[in-house]
Amino acid sequence: xxxxxxxxxxxxxxxxxxxxxxxxxxxxxxxxxxxxxxxxxxxxxxxxxxxxxxxxxxxxxxxxxxxxxxxxxxxxxxxxxxxxxxxxxxxxxxxxxxxxxxxxxxxxxxxxxxxxxxxxxxxxxxxxxxxxxxxxxxxxxxxxxxxxxxxxxxxxxxxxxxxxxxxxxxxxxxxxx
Amino acid sequence: xxxxxxxxxxxxxxxxxxxxxxxxxxxxxxxxxxxxxxxxxxxxxxxxxxxxxxxxxxxxxxxxxxxxxxxxxxxxxxxxxxxxxxxxxxxxxxxxxxxxxxxxxxxxxxxxxxxxxxxxxxxxxxxxxxxxxxxxxxxxxxxxxxxxxxxxxxxxxxxxxxxxxxxxxxxxxxxxxxxxxxxxxxxxxxxxxxxxxxxxxxxxxxxxxxxxxxxxxxxxxxxxxxxxxxxx
Ligand SMILES: Nc1ncnc2c1ncn2[C@@H]1O[C@H](COP(=O)(O)OP(=O)(O)OP(=O)(O)O)[C@@H](O)[C@H]1O
Ligand SMILES: [Mg+2]
Numbered sequence: 001x002x003x004x005x006x007x008x009x010x011x012x013x014x015x016x017x018x019x020x021x022x023x024x025x026x027x028x029x030x031x032x033x034x035x036x037x038x039x040x041x042x043x044x045x046x047x048x049x050x051x052x053x054x055x056x057x058x059x060x061x062x063x064x065x066x067x068x069x070x071x072x073x074x075x076x077x078x079x080x081x082x083x084x085x086x087x088x089x090x091x092x093x094x095x096x097x098x099x100x101x102x103x104x105x106x107x108x109x110x111x112x113x114x115x116x117x118x119x120x121x122x123x124x125x126x127x128x129x130x131x132x133x134x135x136x137x138x139x140x141x142x143x144x145x146x147x148x149x150x151x152x153x154x155x156x157x158x159x160x161x162x163x164x165x166x167x168x169x170x171x172x173x174x175x176x177x
Numbered sequence: 178x179x180x181x182x183x184x185x186x187x188x189x190x191x192x193x194x195x196x197x198x199x200x201x202x203x204x205x206x207x208x209x210x211x212x213x214x215x216x217x218x219x220x221x222x223x224x225x226x227x228x229x230x231x232x233x234x235x236x237x238x239x240x241x242x243x244x245x246x247x248x249x250x251x252x253x254x255x256x257x258x259x260x261x262x263x264x265x266x267x268x269x270x271x272x273x274x275x276x277x278x279x280x281x282x283x284x285x286x287x288x289x290x291x292x293x294x295x296x297x298x299x300x301x302x303x304x305x306x307x308x309x310x311x312x313x314x315x316x317x318x319x320x321x322x323x324x325x326x327x328x329x330x331x332x333x334x335x336x337x338x339x340x341x342x343x344x345x346x347x348x349x350x351x352x353x354x355x356x357x358x359x360x361x362x363x364x365x366x367x368x369x370x371x372x373x374x375x376x377x378x379x380x381x382x383x384x385x386x387x388x389x390x391x392x393x394x395x396x397x398x399x400x401x402x403x404x405x406x407x408x409x
Contacts, residue, residue: 117392117400120216120381127385135361149382156381164218 003035004043008052008072008080015056015071018044031141032133044070052076094155102162106170116163123152123159181245184209184341184373187230190239192396199225200236201396205375207341212367212374214384217393223377224345226393230375231264231343232256244340261290265334265342265372267363269349273330275319279310282318283333290337304332308362324355331359335366342367344376348383360386 003025010016010024018040026034047053056071072080098119105112127149134145162169185207192200199222207213215223228234230241232248241248244263248256266272273282283301288294305311308328318326327347334342347363348356364386367374376387384390392400 113394113399117394120392121390121400124381124384124390127381128387131382131385149385153381160218 003039004047005080005083007040007043008047008076011053011070011072012077012080015069017067017069021070028140029144031137047076050075052079095158098155098159099162102166102169103173106166106173112166112170113163116159116166120156120159123156127152182208183242184211184244185230185375186240186242187226188240188242190226190229190236190241192225192229192234192236198396200229200239202239203393203396203398204239205230205391205398207373207375210371210373211389212364212387213376214387214390215375215377215393216379216381216384216390219379221393222396223379223393225396226398227343227345227375227377231266232260261286262337263340265337265339267327267330267334267342267344267347269346273318273326273333276317278315279305279318279321279329280314282329283336286333286337300336301332304336307366308332309358323350324352324359327351327355327359328362331363331366335370335372338370339372341373341375344374346377346379348378348380353382356380356383 006025006029007021010021010028016024018037021044022035022037022040025040029035044053048055051073053070053076054073055068057069059067059069061067101115101119102112104110105115130145130149130152134142134149137145183206185205187203187205190200190203191198201222203222203226205213205215205226215226217223225234229236229239232241232243232251235249243259251259274285277285280298280301283304284294284297287297287300292300302314305314308331310325310328313321313325313329316325318329321329327350331347334344342363344363348359351359360383363374366372374387376383378384389401391398
């Protein structure tokens with residue numbers, strides 16, 4: 001979904017061949033995880049079907065398949081701009097799972113603190129990897145790593161707060177049993 | 178023992194302030210060249226642990242070993258000497274003399290170690306460029322920004338080429354960009370000099386610069402991240 005808008009965005013700047021689109025995508029977003037060619041062409045054919053892009057020009061290549069120059073349509077640009085203007089939904093999944101684990105630990109009389117500490121260690125481990133990426137990467141990679149780091153940090157603040165309120169939470173849960 | 182892989186070992190430390198127990202059996206082992214973060218909630222005993230390990234506080238019981246020597250057995254004089262020559266300290270506030278210039282502050286610990294005046298200032302000099310504060314040599318540290326002063330504090334701690342650097346919330350008063358810069362400098366300098374670093378922080382982003390973290394809860398070290406590898 002977001003890959004399709006990312007490609008549409010690149011085409012929003014100028015028409016491009018599939019190969020160059022992939023290269024551009026990888027240089028902006030895919031240093032860690034490049035986009036597969038298959039995915040580029042599958043996405044382009046979906047965008048073609050939905051009339052968000054069009055083939056502006058086809059060039060014969062001696063001995064190879066023809067090269068197609070893709071361009072964004074006005075429908076595509078409108079869709080892209082609507083997408084850009086709409087805020088993303090938050091993904092509450094991580095928090096839900098963490099909370100279920102805490103409550104389950106309490107229900108089973110297991111050490112919820114130990115679980116929270118382990119979770120914290122796992123988060124910091126990931127943050128450590130991202131910190132290396134940040135220190136060695138270019139500005140784009142650094143900003144993407146920052147985004148992930150701040151999210152992990154937010155999770156950890158929740159872990160710390162929960163940890164500080166564990167006794168109270170245990171009491172509440174046990175009295176409900 | 179001195180060729181042991183641990184530069185510091187603290188075993189079962191207990192320390193109370195009056196009726197308040199601060200450490201209740203805390204243990205910590207730090208390998209040579211390692212950067213370790215001590216984490217934990219406010220009041221959990223992180224600073225007390227750091228101060229005991231650094232020989233600033235005497236634990237009520239338990240042992241601290243530094244490079245094969247038992248700190249408990251050393252005289253106050255010997256411990257002071259060790260702290261001056263082998264230990265570097267960076268704290269959140271206050272270890273700089275605000276009326277002195279940046280270069281005086283960096284030269285001071287060297288002068289205390291009986292390094293000649295000329296040599297002390299010559300040693301202080303390259304740190305200004307290294308830490309991105311060149312031109313500030315003659316500024317009084319009391320008139321510098323928090324981030325600039327913290328770099329001076331870092332230079333001051335590292336200029337004696339300590340074997341081990343102890344830092345308590347070294348970025349505590351800085352915003353995230355300045356914290357990050359100070360941590361980059363700290364980690365780079367530590368790697369270059371092979372300095373071991375033990376740092377207290379409650380900030381996971383800071384802890385992520387360390388090779389591994391330990392967690393303190395109610396005066397005990399409850400968890401050590403053994404999985405984290407030293408990545409260089
Ligand atoms: N000099 C002191 N006199 C009396 N009590 C002290 C002293 N230093 C620490 N304590 C107490 O010992 C306990 C541990 O304090 P410590 O400073 O080690 O915590 P900390 O983990 O560093 O906390 P913070 O994150 O807030 O700095 C606390 O209950 C504190 O009140
Ligand atoms: Mg403290």
